[in-house]
Amino acid sequence: MGEEIREVLTKLSETLGISEKDVKKHLGRSIRLMKYRGLEYAVFRRELLGYREGTVILLGEEPLIVHGYPSIQRLAFIEGVKKHMIDKVVVEEKMNGYNVRTIYYEGEVYAITRGGYICPYTTSRIRKLYGKNIEFINKEYGNYVLVGEVVGTENPYVIYDYPEARGFDYFVFDIMDGDRLLPLKIKKEISEKYSIKTVRELAIIDKDDISTLKQVINKLEKEKREGVVLKDPEHRVPPLKYTTIYINIKDIEEGMKHPFDEGRSYLFSRIIRLIAQGYEYNWNDDELNRIALKLGKAILEPAIKSLKKRAEGKIIASSYVLVFPSKQDLEEFIEFMEALGVDFITKIIEERKEEVIVELMKLKETHGIYSKMLETGYSPLD
Numbered sequence: 001m002g003e004e005i006r007e008v009l010t011k012l013s014e015t016l017g018i019s020e021k022d023v024k025k026h027l028g029r030s031i032r033l034m035k036y037r038g039l040e041y042a043v044f045r046r047e048l049l050g051y052r053e054g055t056v057i058l059l060g061e062e063p064l065i066v067h068g069y070p071s072i073q074r075l076a077f078i079e080g081v082k083k084h085m086i087d088k089v090v091v092e093e094k095m096n097g098y099n100v101r102t103i104y105y106e107g108e109v110y111a112i113t114r115g116g117y118i119c120p121y122t123t124s125r126i127r128k129l130y131g132k133n134i135e136f137i138n139k140e141y142g143n144y145v146l147v148g149e150v151v152g153t154e155n156p157y158v159i160y161d162y163p164e165a166r167g168f169d170y171f172v173f174d175i176m177d178g179d180r181l182l183p184l185k186i187k188k189e190i191s192e193k194y195s196i197k198t199v200r201e202l203a204i205i206d207k208d209d210i211s212t213l214k215q216v217i218n219k220l221e222k223e224k225r226e227g228v229v230l231k232d233p234e235h236r237v238p239p240l241k242y243t244t245i246y247i248n249i250k251d252i253e254e255g256m257k258h259p260f261d262e263g264r265s266y267l268f269s270r271i272i273r274l275i276a277q278g279y280e281y282n283w284n285d286d287e288l289n290r291i292a293l294k295l296g297k298a299i300l301e302p303a304i305k306s307l308k309k310r311a312e313g314k315i316i317a318s319s320y321v322l323v324f325p326s327k328q329d330l331e332e333f334i335e336f337m338e339a340l341g342v343d344f345i346t347k348i349i350e351e352r353k354e355e356v357i358v359e360l361m362k363l364k365e366t367h368g369i370y371s372k373m374l375e376t377g378y379s380p381l382d
């Protein structure tokens with residue numbers, strides 16, 4: 001056994017308080033070893049030993065556990081908030097991007113995705129934007145983990161345009177100390193002191209004040225925003241999420257560009273959300289007709305378009321534009337995607353001194369299935 005792997009085993013066994021033999025049992029399956037630049041780290045690919053999925057152990061000189069961000073329960077009905085909160089409720093905007101934990105560790109800032117991977121792209125962009133701020137937060141507060149949403153159009157995961165995000169930006173929504181979510185006033189204090197952006201606080205309401213909450217959500221509906229996360233000011237009870245009709249349909253429309261990829265998994269869950277909304281809002285015939293037409297189009301139109309595209313010989317893939325601070329960051333990102341087993345192609349569009357602009361295409365299952373459909377004339381499902 002190599003010296004390096006022995007050291008990793010020892011560190012993991014000491015950090016987790018289990019034998020090296022037990023560590024070995026989990027390696028490669030539930031726990032995956034990864035490396036970013038000089039830093040080795042272990043990823044929990046599922047809940048294990050009392051740690052959440054997405055928990056990471058950074059294996060530097062002094063190993064550090066970065067806990068996974070908890071899953072948030074979804075409300076079917078806005079009214080449901082009454083049943084779960086204590087008294088006051090902070091209504092935060094739910095932003096549509098991807099979950100990123102940031103931490104300053106042994107001299108560098110790292111950006112960790114929901115699944116527990118240090119994303120080289122996200123890390124490079126966040127270091128450039130907020131590296132110093134996050135370092136100073138660490139100097140004052142120690143190993144607090146910032147948890148936020150990366151949003152905008154320049155990322156490899158979720159593209160959604162926010163005017164306030166200038167292509168790529170990071171909005172913090174919680175701060176974690178170990179596995180604990182800290183009171184929201186600490187987030188406020190830290191973000192103001194160190195110029196970190198946060199998601200918008202839309203209102204603070206009494207848990208029974210459903211009419212104010214509905215007003216807030218109706219406004220988001222008009223502004224084509226994703227929804228809300230409802231939080232106890234001190235996180236004494238777990239938060240709740242609720243999304244707009246607009247985004248529920250929009251997700252379907254996006255997903256159905258690739259029916260055999262995202263389409264398949266999005267469809268039923270979003271329809272259930274709309275069913276609850278139709279009931280709670282008591283849609284009349286006109287509203288039902290309007291929304292049903294939107295939903296129907298969201299299901300069919302993008303899927304038919306993609307099929308036409310495939311018939312014309314084009315590739316069915318999702319495409320992203322990424323802006324890397326350096327060529328090295330690009331190479332590290334490519335290695336990372338390969339390690340994750342993503343099927344993709346990259347193309348450099350433009351190369352400047354401190355900017356490499358790249359097109360990333362993620363190939364879809366839908367490509368092959370549509371090809372076969374067109375070739376054989378058979379339907380892929382009965």
Ligand code: ATP
Pocket residue numbers: 069070071072073092093094095096098099100148149173174199229241
């Ligand atoms: P979950 O995270 O609940 O397991 P999921 O991965 O499908 O489910 P979403 O349905 O998008 O994620 O809802 C939860 C996520 O919403 C959080 O993990 C976080 O990334 C994102 N989010 C956006 N804004 C906020 C906010 N203000 N507070 C908490 N989370 C937020």
Ligand code: MG
Pocket residue numbers: 095096097098
């Ligand atoms: Mg999300």
